[in-house]
Amino acid sequence: MSLRARPYEDVWGPRRARIIAGVLGVLFTVVVGRAGYVAFNGPEQSAQAATASVERRADIVDRKGELLATSLAAWSLAADPRAIWDAGEVAQDIAKVLPGINVKDLTTRLSDRERQFVWIQRGLTPRQKQAVFDLGLEGLRFEEETRRVYPRGPLAGHFLGFTNVDGKGVEGAEAAFDARLKRGGEPVRLTLDANVQFALEDELEKAFVDFDMKGGAGIVLDAQTGAIRAIASWPQIDPNRPGDRTELAKPNRAINYLFELGSIYKPLTVAAAMEAGVLRTTDTFDVSEPLKIGAAMVRDPHKLENAKMATAADILAFSSNIGAVEIARRLGSEKQKAFLGQVGLLDRPTYDGPQAAAPLTPSEWDELTSATVSYGHGLAVSPLAFAMTYAPFANGGNYLSPVFLEPVDPAKIEKRQVMSASTARAVTDMMRQTVLVGTGMNAEAPGYEVAGKTGTAEKPGPDGYDPDRNITSFAAVFPASRPQFVVLVVLDEAEPRTGDARTAAYTAASIAGRVIARAAPLLDVKPVLDTSTAETPPSLRVTSDERTL
């Protein structure tokens, strides 16, 4: 029977059923497949949600979680010039609520009909946004952004740095940790302690009441880990308003400035000589006469009472330049240079954080250079780099790199033994005597056994060193019997308003003492109740309480 002769149902019935079953089968497979995919993979995350989570820059907090920098929602005002009928009128109206606007410039930009987008002002506060909104002007729109805010104002301003309008870190920690901050998420926890930072900055601020000065810097660091607990530069800056910085306030004097720091180098000279085996605590030197080195004369501004038999402790206590040179001569320039290299003074320090300036080192290391470097002239370093050189005195002789980020893992701290524990102990004892009976008396903080050294260096000028412009400094470890922390204070051209001498004994030493008295309880340093360390060791002869350099 031909196909045509067969009944319709017989021919098309089974085929139709197969086609329908096939189509239904495909649909069924698609539906079941999709349902299975959704069931096992969950809903697709919207792209908007994904981008929202990476937009917010991470906060910066101190070691205890105190907020130092955060990002808050803000709005930026933009315009489409093609949608604006009268650019001049719009610009004038905007200027009424945003007084910083340059009407002429804005009118020009809003008149450019070839542009579709013009920024008017970034980072508006909610109040400013509402004020612009209430104007009801055409062609304007608000773009939601984030604005970096430093709620503690100038606290740690130099160290924190700031971001530009696009939220990119351009100075300080904001720049150094920019990649990490941009990723958002958990706050970046610094080793700084906001309260210690405040104490340091407050004392630098108060120093200006006592001294007429050009600038200052201070550092407090944990000598066991290298963690920086406070780092300040005066005059302060407010990172909320970086544009308001004065020229004097711009540089970070703690990190980016180079100073010849003077006699605070002398403990390093003594330590290097003891470590080289050319100096013992009982050795004596005749420092009664000036020393002639080439064409230069090295003198002591104030003669020591026992100048013919001065020990290393006397040389530090009364800051004898002649004595330091005599010790450096025993040491030799090569060993002196090697030691200064070991404590990180001849290269730019490497660490994770805002980078310190590279030191200015002598081109030749001859006898005269060796002599001047022994008492802190001729080698310019940043205060941060120098502060790290005192950590070995406090931790049994290990040089550490500065650490700015918590958590500090003691197992990962890189240490370099630069002196023996006995040398570190001996020099610390000498510095303690410097505070008890020598030039550092004004640095004493009762109960906290300050062991430190004063430094007064003339600033170099176009015609050589200028005796009227000094850098005064005080570097210390405390408490002397079980040192935990290092403090360094540097004052730029500090001149006591009382008319006292422009030396560190009357300037930086007293500021350092006040900083230690305030910072020690905040750092959980228990005061030393036993005052037996105040006894004078046999190697030290007390001359007077006259404070010299």
Add this chain to the structure above:
Amino acid sequence: MKRLAIIGGLVVAALAVAVYRAKLGAEDTESRIATLQAEAKKVSEEISVLKAEEAYLTRPERIGPIARERLGLQPASPDQFTAPEALQRRLGEERLTLPATEAEKPAETPNR
């Protein structure tokens, strides 16, 4: 065969309805997620603002004078610390200067 086609059709229709409902449900859930995310973002921003305000209001230069003037607080001085072994002696000294406690006071005689 016809029955099979009808049953298949009904299954597909039921599945279509189920998928449609699931789609609506998913849209609804997505909308709720978006709302909650927006709410979470808003709350997160509010928390950020509050944290910033807290940090601003607890600046040491603000808190210090308030603690001194209103609460009479000041930083601990080194002479306020003592060694544990000296506590016994210190407690003895302080007992002489402190007012007597209730237990140590002589019993009052009621007025009659």
